[in-house]
Amino acid sequence: MGTRRLIPIIITATIAGIIFVGAFSGFGPLVMFMGVGMKWMVIIGGVAAGLGAVNLTQIHGRDFLRRRKEWWNSLALLVVMFGTIVIGIAFSPTHVIYRWLFDWVFTPLTTTMVSLLAFFIASASFRAFRIRSLEAGVLVGAAFLVILGRSAIGTEIWSGIPVIGAWIMDVPNVGGSRGILLGASLGGIAVFLRVILGIERGHFVG
Amino acid sequence: MQPQHIIFLILGTVMVALLIWAPGMEYSIEESTLSFYRAIDELPAGSLVLVGADFDVENRAEILPQMEAILRHLMEPDRDLRIISISMWDQGPMVMDVFLRRIGDELGRTYGVDYVNLGYAPGVHTMIRLISHDFRGAFVRDFSGTPLDELPIMDEAGGILDIPMIVDFADRESGPIIYLEQVKTQNPQIKVLASINAASFPPLEPYLQSGQVDGAVVGLKGAAEYEELMGMEGLGKRGMDAQSVGQVLVMALIIAGNVVALIIARRKKGRVVG
Numbered sequence: 435m436g437t438r439r440l441i442p443i444i445i446t447a448t449i450a451g452i453i454f455v456g457a458f459s460g461f462g463p464l465v466m467f468m469g470v471g472m473k474w475m476v477i478i479g480g481v482a483a484g485l486g487a488v489n490l491t492q493i494h495g496r497d498f499l500r501r502r503k504e505w506w507n508s509l510a511l512l513v514v515m516f517g518t519i520v521i522g523i524a525f526s527p528t529h530v531i532y533r534w535l536f537d538w539v540f541t542p543l544t545t546t547m548v549s550l551l552a553f554f555i556a557s558a559s560f561r562a563f564r565i566r567s568l569e570a571g572v573l574v575g576a577a578f579l580v581i582l583g584r585s586a587i588g589t590e591i592w593s594g595i596p597v598i599g600a601w602i603m604d605v606p607n608v609g610g611s612r613g614i615l616l617g618a619s620l621g622g623i624a625v626f627l628r629v630i631l632g633i634e635r636g637h638f639v640g
Numbered sequence: 641m642q643p644q645h646i647i648f649l650i651l652g653t654v655m656v657a658l659l660i661w662a663p664g665m666e667y668s669i670e671e672s673t674l675s676f677y678r679a680i681d682e683l684p685a686g687s688l689v690l691v692g693a694d695f696d697v698e699n700r701a702e703i704l705p706q707m708e709a710i711l712r713h714l715m716e717p718d719r720d721l722r723i724i725s726i727s728m729w730d731q732g733p734m735v736m737d738v739f740l741r742r743i744g745d746e747l748g749r750t751y752g753v754d755y756v757n758l759g760y761a762p763g764v765h766t767m768i769r770l771i772s773h774d775f776r777g778a779f780v781r782d783f784s785g786t787p788l789d790e791l792p793i794m795d796e797a798g799g800i801l802d803i804p805m806i807v808d809f810a811d812r813e814s815g816p817i818i819y820l821e822q823v824k825t826q827n828p829q830i831k832v833l834a835s836i837n838a839a840s841f842p843p844l845e846p847y848l849q850s851g852q853v854d855g856a857v858v859g860l861k862g863a864a865e866y867e868e869l870m871g872m873e874g875l876g877k878r879g880m881d882a883q884s885v886g887q888v889l890v891m892a893l894i895i896a897g898n899v900v901a902l903i904i905a906r907r908k909k910g911r912v913v914g
Binding site: 469472473475476479480482483526527528533536540541544545547548549552553555556557559560563564565574578581582584585586587589596603604607608611612614615 | 644647648651652655665666667668696697698699700701733734737759761762763764766767769770777778783784785838842843845846849859861880881883884885886887888890891893894897898901
């Protein structure tokens with residue numbers, strides 16, 4: 435293994451090891467180091483946002499300068515991104531201009547995208563809920579009972595519908611969710627061990 | 641016009657009509673909403689409450705009606721609760737600031753004394769852990785740029801571990817779960833309440849059932865229920881009427897589609913046999 439790979443692995447293993455032991459032992463100096471490490475992480479998190487902006491500028495700046503296909507979209511992205519950054523830094527996020535951009539440009543655009551989901555869901559559920567087998571029938575039945583159970587109309591049809599809908603959410607749903615949570619947690623521990631032991635090296639690439 | 645466009649047109653027309661008309665349907669109130677309401681009701685006067693603004697504006701249709709009703713409950717002058725708002729993600733504080741100031745002004749609460757919006761700090765899990773004992777671990781100024789030392793409410797607020805209740809407005813289950821993992825594990829006495837969109841609720845339900853989450857207001861229905869408990873007429877009830885009828889319409893279309901598909905399949909089968 436080359437030095438370029440070995441040094442990051444040693445740094446990762448050392449810091450993760452100190453934080454891991456510090457969290458479980460409560461040993462003073464290690465806990466103090468944990469505090470410093472956490473502050474570093476918050477700072478790195480802030481810097482990462484800036485790094486994202488640099489990356490976007492490189493990719494879309496190149497597309498714009500070389501007049502690649504649909505270059506005007508890249509130009510629009512850069513103008514909007516830098517315009518918002520400059521206004522946010524020069525004034526503040528509570529300034530009237532920044533507020534206006536957020537309330538009357540950003541919010542309507544993002545909410546419109548999500549609102550379209552109502553129509554996509556109508557179309558997708560129409561296709562997904564084709565009852566071609568017993569399993570599909572059970573899926574449709576369960577979905578209907580949960581939807582009706584959480585609306586006023588379900589109670590009007592039969593008072594038992596909300597009870598059955600709640601049972602589906604409380605028993606099969608929770609059972610499935612717990613299984614997924616446990617599996618994901620065990621997977622997380624395995625990945626943590628692979629990273630600090632230097633077995634997982636995918637994050638060094640790129 | 642394609643057949644799906646006719647369906648979209650019917651769906652859109654029905655939902656808009658119901659948003660305007662608002663027939664005022666009645667809903668049974670879920671136990672999780674009642675627990676949420678009672679937890680705030682039982683909090684001693686003068687207590688500090690941490691309010692998380694952990695949502696993106698795209699989910700405002702569900703989160704904003706919840707916020708309107710719950711913040712009004714939290715900011716009732718007789719209750720004298722003090723609010724500190726923070727965010728693990730960057731869009732929430734913009735919306736939270738407007739709501740806190742508007743409701744605060746209406747109810748005669750003073751910014752910096754009765755409530756404050758500290759805004760967003762990066763780091764997610766790490767940021768929450770950092771402010772366990774002192775908010776100054778991640779926040780130096782509030783959302784408007786005022787230093788924390790100039791805000792009287794921050795004089796008595798140490799860190800999250802000194803606050804008896806966390807109310808998290810979230811559009812992802814990870815918001816309340818982070819508070820459970822990073823805060824409630826250190827102090828199990830702290831109550832964690834989740835006000836969350838309906839799509840994110842199923843993964844959170846195990847935590848509600850186990851009692852780690854002390855109450856939950858879920859989706860537009862939760863907002864409508866909370867409005868009912870508060871004696872309010874708001875967007876929650878109005879939106880829930882439209883959503884209920886929209887869902888029933890989609891179900892009716894699914895049933896109709898299946899019946900038509902079944903008839904066509906039988907006819908084809910009959911032709912093959914004949």
